[in-house]
Amino acid sequence: MSTATLDHPAAAADIAAADIVRELEEHGAVRLPRLVSEATLADMQAAFRSRLERLRRNNCDGYERTERLRLMVQDVLTLAQGFVDVALHPLVKGALNGYLGPAWELCEAKGWRSLPTRRDFHGWHGDMWYDQTKITERVPREVKLAFYLSDVRSGAFQYIRGSHGQVPHHLPRHEVEHLPLDRMVEFLGPAGTAVLFDTSGSHRQGIPILELREAIFYNYHDPAIPLQQEDVEYYRYHPLLLNAAFLGGLTAADMRILGFGNKTHYQPNHVRRAGHRGFQRLMGAAYGVKLCLGEWTGRVTGKVQRVLGLTAR
Ligand SMILES: O=C(O)CCC(=O)C(=O)O
Structure with a gap:
């Protein structure tokens, strides 16, 4: 596969994008060439870690914690320029245009720190996101871009090559027992590693996780596709929260990708049902x-x- 970086001319990115689309079609997951400079990566890491100092509360920003082993950082596009640049990287856009067609948008941008564990707390799954009671005749495509902010020597993103295109679900034990692990690819790599994958394929964070892992996941799909009820109630794919400081020089296509003016999933006065109310x-x-x-x-x-x-x- 040819390589490209953020600074490559558009023509080179187009050629690489075609290679990436081919890999996605065939295997469902593909490692990308380096997308950002060391300086940009350092900036992103510092901004992300500033959100991991404390739990979000009152007048202090921070992480969310709804499960024991992951600290979630929401809305990373607000944190540093690099998060926007990666989301809109020409190579990523070229690959998504080829794989998702004309109507995709960036629908979520968040990350998390996974804590060390030997527990398979997440499990093998395909991402359930669309309303499977309304869309039955096909599996709509969704792609995520995984981007590591820490060096990953364990607890890497794992994917079963060629498993995409199935109706996404959480794999029950009998399916896990028959997973073709010879087709499993484990994306170990340094901070800055980026992987595009079709979320319908079977994937998970591998175990054991021996060191903290920090990664962000961008989610791209067609916002016109009806969402599953659970995500509507949670307001999961809310319009992106953005930081005006990072939005200079956007093209009309970039604005569309970021969902400017698209109120499809906007819910006025949404109040999330709180857990642990007492x-x-x-x-x-x-x-x-x-x-x-x-x-x-x-x-x-x-x-x-x-x-x-x-x-x-
Ligand atoms: O954290 C990981 O490596 C897995 C991510 C994942 O399963 C997902 O984004 O659906």
Whole structure:
């Protein structure tokens, strides 16, 4: 396969894109050549890690944690220019035009840090995203771009080559037992490794995960395809959240890809059903008490200081 980087002329990217489309058609997953410079990668890593400092709450941005072994960072396009540049890389766009046809958009951009474990917590699956009760006669295509932000020596993305095009589902034990593991490809690689894959094929994060792994996953599909109910309720494919600072120099095609003006999946006043509601209320109340105590202590300290003549009245 020919190689291309972010700075290659469009013609070279077109040739490489055709190779990538062929690989996707045949195998369902393909490793891409390097997409960003070391400096851009470092910028992305620093921005991503700044979101991993703490759990998101109140006036502090951070990660989301809805499961034990992954810390989720939502809406990575807001974090650094590199996240937008990778999403709209000419090679990626060329490959997606060839594989998905004319109507695809970027529908999600998030990442996570996976924690070390020997547990197969995610399992083999094809991504379920569209409404399988409405679309029965074909499997609509969806492609993800995996992009590593840490060196991956274990816990890599794994894919069964040629398994794409099946109705996506979580593989039950009897199917896992018969998986053709001789066709399994494991995408080990340094930070900056990028892999495009058809999400209907069987894939998972491999185990054991011996070191923290940080990766982002961009999700591309046709937004006109009806979504499964669970994702509508969760508001999973909400219109992308963007950062105006990173949107200079977009073409009309880029704006379409980022969903400018597309309200198909916009839900006014959406409120996500919260889990752990009792616990959240308790934490909210405890925080309220802490603020009251802080205010009261401040008043008492002020009074004492005034009585002792330590501050002006
Ligand atoms: O984290 C991984 O390597 C697997 C990702 C995955 O299964 C998915 O995005 O559906």
